[in-house]
Structure formats: structure tokens, C-alpha cells
Amino acid sequence: MDDSWATFGRDLHLDLAGPGGLRASLMRALREAVGTGRLAPGTRLPSSRSLAVDLGIARNTVADAYAELVAEGWLSARQGSGTRVARRTGPSRTAAPRSAPAARRAAPARVPDRPRYDLRPGTPDVSGFPRTAWLAAARRALTTAPNDAFGYGPPLGRPELRTVLADYLARARGVRTDPENVVVCTGFMQGLGLLARALRASGVREIGTEAYGLYFHRDVLARAGLRVSPLPVDGHGADTGRLADLPGVRAALLTPAHQFPTGVPLHPDRRAAVVDWARSSGGLVLEDDYDGEFRYDRQPVGALQGLDPERVAYLGTASKSLAPALRLAWMVLPDHLVDPVLALKKTGEWQTAALEQLTLAEFLASGAYDRHVRGMRLRYRRRRDQLVDALAEQAPHIRVSGIAAGLHVVLELPPGTEQSVVQAARWQGLALEGLARFAHPTPSEAGGAAPRDALVVTYGRPPDHAFSGALEALLRVLPPAL
Amino acid sequence: MDDSWATFGRDLHLDLAGPGGLRASLMRALREAVGTGRLAPGTRLPSSRSLAVDLGIARNTVADAYAELVAEGWLSARQGSGTRVARRTGPSRTAAPRSAPAARRAAPARVPDRPRYDLRPGTPDVSGFPRTAWLAAARRALTTAPNDAFGYGPPLGRPELRTVLADYLARARGVRTDPENVVVCTGFMQGLGLLARALRASGVREIGTEAYGLYFHRDVLARAGLRVSPLPVDGHGADTGRLADLPGVRAALLTPAHQFPTGVPLHPDRRAAVVDWARSSGGLVLEDDYDGEFRYDRQPVGALQGLDPERVAYLGTASKSLAPALRLAWMVLPDHLVDPVLALKKTGEWQTAALEQLTLAEFLASGAYDRHVRGMRLRYRRRRDQLVDALAEQAPHIRVSGIAAGLHVVLELPPGTEQSVVQAARWQGLALEGLARFAHPTPSEAGGAAPRDALVVTYGRPPDHAFSGALEALLRVLPPAL
Numbered sequence: 001m002d003d004s005w006a007t008f009g010r011d012l013h014l015d016l017a018g019p020g021g022l023r024a025s026l027m028r029a030l031r032e033a034v035g036t037g038r039l040a041p042g043t044r045l046p047s048s049r050s051l052a053v054d055l056g057i058a059r060n061t062v063a064d065a066y067a068e069l070v071a072e073g074w075l076s077a078r079q080g081s082g083t084r085v086a087r088r089t090g091p092s093r094t095a096a097p098r099s100a101p102a103a104r105r106a107a108p109a110r111v112p113d114r115p116r117y118d119l120r121p122g123t124p125d126v127s128g129f130p131r132t133a134w135l136a137a138a139r140r141a142l143t144t145a146p147n148d149a150f151g152y153g154p155p156l157g158r159p160e161l162r163t164v165l166a167d168y169l170a171r172a173r174g175v176r177t178d179p180e181n182v183v184v185c186t187g188f189m190q191g192l193g194l195l196a197r198a199l200r201a202s203g204v205r206e207i208g209t210e211a212y213g214l215y216f217h218r219d220v221l222a223r224a225g226l227r228v229s230p231l232p233v234d235g236h237g238a239d240t241g242r243l244a245d246l247p248g249v250r251a252a253l254l255t256p257a258h259q260f261p262t263g264v265p266l267h268p269d270r271r272a273a274v275v276d277w278a279r280s281s282g283g284l285v286l287e288d289d290y291d292g293e294f295r296y297d298r299q300p301v302g303a304l305q306g307l308d309p310e311r312v313a314y315l316g317t318a319s320k321s322l323a324p325a326l327r328l329a330w331m332v333l334p335d336h337l338v339d340p341v342l343a344l345k346k347t348g349e350w351q352t353a354a355l356e357q358l359t360l361a362e363f364l365a366s367g368a369y370d371r372h373v374r375g376m377r378l379r380y381r382r383r384r385d386q387l388v389d390a391l392a393e394q395a396p397h398i399r400v401s402g403i404a405a406g407l408h409v410v411l412e413l414p415p416g417t418e419q420s421v422v423q424a425a426r427w428q429g430l431a432l433e434g435l436a437r438f439a440h441p442t443p444s445e446a447g448g449a450a451p452r453d454a455l456v457v458t459y460g461r462p463p464d465h466a467f468s469g470a471l472e473a474l475l476r477v478l479p480p481a482l
Numbered sequence: 483m484d485d486s487w488a489t490f491g492r493d494l495h496l497d498l499a500g501p502g503g504l505r506a507s508l509m510r511a512l513r514e515a516v517g518t519g520r521l522a523p524g525t526r527l528p529s530s531r532s533l534a535v536d537l538g539i540a541r542n543t544v545a546d547a548y549a550e551l552v553a554e555g556w557l558s559a560r561q562g563s564g565t566r567v568a569r570r571t572g573p574s575r576t577a578a579p580r581s582a583p584a585a586r587r588a589a590p591a592r593v594p595d596r597p598r599y600d601l602r603p604g605t606p607d608v609s610g611f612p613r614t615a616w617l618a619a620a621r622r623a624l625t626t627a628p629n630d631a632f633g634y635g636p637p638l639g640r641p642e643l644r645t646v647l648a649d650y651l652a653r654a655r656g657v658r659t660d661p662e663n664v665v666v667c668t669g670f671m672q673g674l675g676l677l678a679r680a681l682r683a684s685g686v687r688e689i690g691t692e693a694y695g696l697y698f699h700r701d702v703l704a705r706a707g708l709r710v711s712p713l714p715v716d717g718h719g720a721d722t723g724r725l726a727d728l729p730g731v732r733a734a735l736l737t738p739a740h741q742f743p744t745g746v747p748l749h750p751d752r753r754a755a756v757v758d759w760a761r762s763s764g765g766l767v768l769e770d771d772y773d774g775e776f777r778y779d780r781q782p783v784g785a786l787q788g789l790d791p792e793r794v795a796y797l798g799t800a801s802k803s804l805a806p807a808l809r810l811a812w813m814v815l816p817d818h819l820v821d822p823v824l825a826l827k828k829t830g831e832w833q834t835a836a837l838e839q840l841t842l843a844e845f846l847a848s849g850a851y852d853r854h855v856r857g858m859r860l861r862y863r864r865r866r867d868q869l870v871d872a873l874a875e876q877a878p879h880i881r882v883s884g885i886a887a888g889l890h891v892v893l894e895l896p897p898g899t900e901q902s903v904v905q906a907a908r909w910q911g912l913a914l915e916g917l918a919r920f921a922h923p924t925p926s927e928a929g930g931a932a933p934r935d936a937l938v939v940t941y942g943r944p945p946d947h948a949f950s951g952a953l954e955a956l957l958r959v960l961p962p963a964l
Binding site for chain 1: 627634668671805829833
């Protein structure tokens, strides 16, 4: 493979939603690259097998696209020398093959619709999804499931999954529970919505959230009728001591293991303080343990829930450890919340797809989940090191904050530069998010600290083959040292 | 297999949620049956393969349970003669093996917690779920899915599924649509809830529903803030002509192909009337096509949506044709509703599990769905015939109403007997539902007709091996001719 393929291949992004599906999308991309000269005549393309693996698509899709492009005259294939960009007779590349007139029109320069690189937090590297092991678990689930599993199922979730989840969470996260308190949800947002509605129905009117967090979490709380009050966040996590000053607040949504997005763990004193507050006020802590399995420098801090299972509702998800597309999450509820949540589930959301639940149960019970998490932990750790090293070398004035955990770091920027860095990156096809996007809309209450300029950068999202390119793009848009 | 197994086997019901899972549950059931003498000494048990098929569980589970019970002394196994209930030395069966003391306590007579037979409508025969074909589709989906499919996906659903659904619905149900108007939902209830909220947000305050229907459908409409007004239902379906008299009503939820639960199709005049009403009033029809694929005496009536795709929102589901546990349903929306529904989906429910969507897309595209529906159609048709024939012979005074379609019939009862029939059935371990359970709570508006005493009986729910037993149980509790 020569250099012109290496650059092109790294940037290649298929548009699934486009007309004709993946094959057509791949053909369009290759036609354009050949037509514009980006792929030089004679460039050797990767084998269909290897490109299929890189793109995570079926080998036949690639082979079919190659075959059609050979037929159209864009590519040539010769026994023993693989597939290459066709060599033309004339020096000009404007004479595209007759059968593909659309490719003659070079696209005008513009901001790409879809970023070439995406370092926005929230999505893991889904190219690492363990397809083979998941299929094996699905096969066992489909083979052993009782017929009843295909009917309307228990609203709290399949007992098989709740049982193995209780074991796993005790072992991996220090959660104290029985299967009876585990509730399976169709994603974290469903669980959060159910809890918010149960709290509202029990008379709670106000909930504390971290001053930096996800706006759609605040929205789901607000839609349930809760007033959302920010707790200041600093280098020790959310200032849970402030809860005592907010008499209307009867619940608090926190990310204790790894504050999102600032990346710090909740200080031990504050962990103790929030449990004390919950006990003395009758309040509830909602523990969002979104990435608790990923810690690189030491054993992860155990779940806050272990300190008081009756005062902490624990929420976990497969979205970061496996894949968001599974729509599998779980709650571990205090006894008094099980029935209210059950009642709400029965009014509509009822149950999560049973085969997915049974497959996850098999996947956990067989040890495949542990193996997968170990493998991804190594991958993410390596990438974090690569990112931190590259910054130390090429942009030592940019401070990296946040512990060695999860899928993201925070890069501190010179004051006043956040928006322009995000914008400049966008023009270059790199999607970034600034810290401002995560701030509670009431900044005056948000800790009293001056607003920080920073980037929240994931090293988790790109597939392996695109990570170095994304990192280079990031380094290009960071502001120079003053 | 002798008679004592035949009776026991028909009633055998495993308690999945019990301690120790299926194997333990099967062992408990067998120990109790042997301990109480229900299974006589020497009774030959079915092969582990055959019992596993009957129960829809893994063969190994049965084989393991047999082996352990042989070890415990309850059963005996000899080469060539299969597994039998162990013969004891004494005549008394009270001396149970030492290792299983719990079995000595005979259970007191009581109403069974869980019915032996269940003829309540709403669930198909899930023992017919096409496990092998589904697994094959899941394998193809997992192998060919692009990596992006494992991330956060498009809120309207995977394009692969929307494309094949649009084709399928056009072909099988006469729906007129493009993939752009198809929205994948995590079950019918999610779709109905989204539509109800979209209608409410657009200013609709009142919706008409059929005077007989599912209370949880009415509840989901009411929770969205809609007032629910009943439309009378008679032998021609819902009286859609009445919509003109209800000026506040701007939408109507109907089951045109097969009114649920009364079992009649909407009369052609009323089909035309409701579309006219929607056009002239700017109203919307919500078409609940829950079982439109199952018609036994002729080609199914096409979807009402085909008459006016801009005035009818079509809702379909895999819950009756495949299995409720998949949580897969779909809507076909008028253009003007796509964006409002999309906006609501983005506030929380967002997407349905992607692998399930891709698996269904493969299942549809490969023809497996059509084959499965054809097979189930034959099975249900045979059962309906068996039910109707048995009634004609043994209870000719009970009139069967409803067309030869779907998964249920209505059995007309003598006035004043519905509640006592349902109650008597319950005592005998047969779960039934009376028509009263489906009536809108405002009976005075419900058509002005006298309340009918009737049973809504499914022939779909029991597995094949239990259907004859369920039918006999039903015949036993029907009131005699006067």
C-alpha cells in the first residue's frame, strides 16, 4: 500500500444513510478519490478482506464495489498484483470514464458535512465490539431460552440477567445488592427518567446535579417535573457539602467515580458527606457509574452505593463498556424504590428486548465481558498515553487534567480561546467539544469559579486506524504557546 | 409414554424466576410429582430431547435434571428402556428419598398462582418462535453491520430496516410509503406514546378510540394529555360516522383490519367515512394493525393507510407475528409528523437496539419472515378450526363471533354469566378474560347498546402440546344450554 492510499484510507468514511447503502457509498468515495486525483494512478488498494476489516463491513461489500469499479474502468485488477487505480493514457485526470459522469464535477471546498475525525466524548470505540463472542452468547441464549422468554416479560428484567449482574457489580464495582433490586433498562436515559418520575411522584421537587454535566440528563429530570440545581464542581468533584445549604433539594445526581466531564473522582470526604446528607435528610443519591470499569493507574474506586444501598440508587450501562447500540443499562435500587419504579415501568416502557438481555447474561456469565473490558482497557490506556505523550512533546503548554480513567481527558486552554479552537477544528474536519457545552446554564451558581476554557477530548471514539490521524489533527488546532 | 405422564406433562409449567433456574425448577416439579404419587412408579418419561422440545428449553437442561434425579433415587435409567419413575420396595410413597425432604410436604389445595392454561388474548404462540432462522439472521447482521451500527444510532431507526420494512408493508399490507416515513420503535406502546405526545404538542386535545379496546392504550393517550372519547363499536366495527358529531376530536385510534377485541373488520363505508372525516377536519387516523397478517378465509384487507398516507399514521409490530420479547414495532407517518416525532424521540427514547433492527432487516430480506408468517398462519388456522368445531359439537349454544383472522375469537355468553365463568375458570387453573375488561369506562357513550356478556379467547397463546388441554378446560367452564 503506498502513501496516497494511507492518507485516503484513514479519512475514508462511509455514509450508510446514503442512497444504495454501503457498497454504493464506498464506490462513490473511491470514484471521487480517483476522479480528483487523490488516489494516484497505479496506487495499490488494500485487499478486500483487509479493507473490510478496517471499515467493519462485509468483505463481499468491498469485493463487489471493487469489481464494479473495475468494470467501470476506475480500477484495474490483475492476478497476483491485486487491485490498483487504473492508469490512463493521457496525463490529464479530467477525462473520467464515460460511465461515471458524476465524478467529473469536483466538489467545491466547504466544511465537511460529517467530520473526518471525531473526538467528541460519549461514544466508545465501537470497532472493538466483540462480534464473535457476542454472537456465541446470542447462540447460547437463543438455544437455551425457555419459550416464555419470547412473550411479554417481567418489567424489572430477565431473572437470568439480574442474577449475573448482581454478582458482577458486587465483584467489579463493590455494589451491594440482591437480584431483586436490579432493574434492567433500555439505556441509561430510560432508567434516569423512571427514577426522576418516581422521585417526583414521591413528592421530591428539586434535584442537585453537578454544575458540569450532560444537558440531556438535566432535561430528562426537568421533564419529570424536577427543578435542577447545580452543585459546584472543582478538583475534588462536586461540592456535596453544599447540599446542606439547599433545603429544597432531596436528591442528587452524581458521577462519583469519574466526574463527567471534568474527569476527577469525588473526594473521599465528599463521598462520606453526601451519604451523611442522604441519611440525615432522607435524600437519595443517583450514582451515574458510566465508565467505572475503566481506570488505568490503579484499581477503580468502588461504587458509592456500597456505602449505603438504601440511600444510593446505582445506574450502570453497557454503552461505554460494550456498545451504545445495545440499549442495555441497569439500576440497583433501594428497596423502597423498587415498587414505584416497577409501577411506572408497567405504564408503558415495560421491558427491554429479552434476547439482548439473555445474551448479555450469557456474555457476563461466560467471562467474555471481563475479557472484553480488559482488552478495551489496554487499548484505551495505550491511546491515553499516546495522547498525553504527544501533548507533552508538541504542546507542553496545554495542561491535561482528569485522572487516568474512562475515555476522555480535559485539555486546559488559554482563557478566551475555547470557542475559536472548536470552530477552527470544525473547518478542518475535526469535531471537538468545549467544556462550556457541559456547563449548567446558571453559571453564577456553578461554583463561583471563573469559567474555564477547555476541551473535553475523548481518546475512545475513533477506531484504531484513525486514532493517530485524529491526534495529529488535534495537535494542529491547539493554540500555540504565548 | 403412559397416561400419568400425559396428564402431568400437559400441566407442567416451569418457574423460571425460581431459585436455581430451569433445571432446578424442573427437578422440583418432577420430585413433587413423584413424591405425591402423581407420577406412578414405573411411569416412563419422555426422552430428554422430546421433553426439551415440548418445554422449549435446552436438551441438556432436561438431561441434567434427569441425571440428578436418578442420582437422588427418584428416577431410574436403564439402557434401552429409557428413564422411568423409580419403583420402591414398600407400597407407601410417603418415604421419599433422604436427599429431598422438601418433597414430603404435599401442597395444600389452593387457587394456582400461575394458571395451568392461559387463553387470555395478546400473546402469540411463542413456542413457534423461529430460533434457528433468527439466529442465522443475527449472524448475518453481526457479520455485515458497519462499525457505526454499534454506536448511537439514528433515532428514526436503521436505514437497512426502514428500507425493507417499506417494501414489506407495501407488499403485504398495501401501505404506501418511502423508507423516510418509516420510524422504528421499541414496541407499539412507544410509538403510540410518541404519536400522542406529538398530537398534543400540535394542539390536539381529544382523541376518539373504539369503545372496546385495551385500557393501557387509553392510558398512554391520557398520560400524553389527550381526552379519550369512545366511538361505539358494532358488527361493522367502530362507528366512524360519529366523529362528525364530536367537534373536539381531532384524531382517532382504530383497529381497522380486525377490531380488537370484538373481532370484526371495519366496514368499507366506515373506512371511507373516517378518511373523509380526516380530510375535511384536518384530523389524523392512528391505524393499529396489530395482527393484519393473519387472515384465514381470504386475503387480508389492506391497510387503511393506503387510502390516504397523509391522513393515516400506520402502526405495526413484530409482537404478534414473531414475539413480544423482541420489542420491535414500526410506524409509517405522514410527512408532517416525521419531524415532530423525531424531535420527541431525541429527547430520550432515541433509538431501538440496533442488532435487533438489523436482524429483523435480514430476516425480512431473506424471506424468512414470510415463511414464518405462513407457517404460523397454518397453525393458528388449524387451532381456530379445532376450537370452532369443538364448540359446535359440545357447546352449540355458545355463538362464536369475529372473522376468521388474528389470534382470538369472541364467545357470546348468556346475559349475566361473564364474571362467573371467568371466576370459575380461574379456580380451575384456566385464565380467561371477559369482554367487560376491554370496555371503555364510559359505557353510556359506548354505542348505546346493552352490555354484552362474552369471552375474548385466544387460540394463539398456548404451545401446541397444551392447546387441546386448554380447549377441554374451556369447554368445561362454559355455561350449559338453558
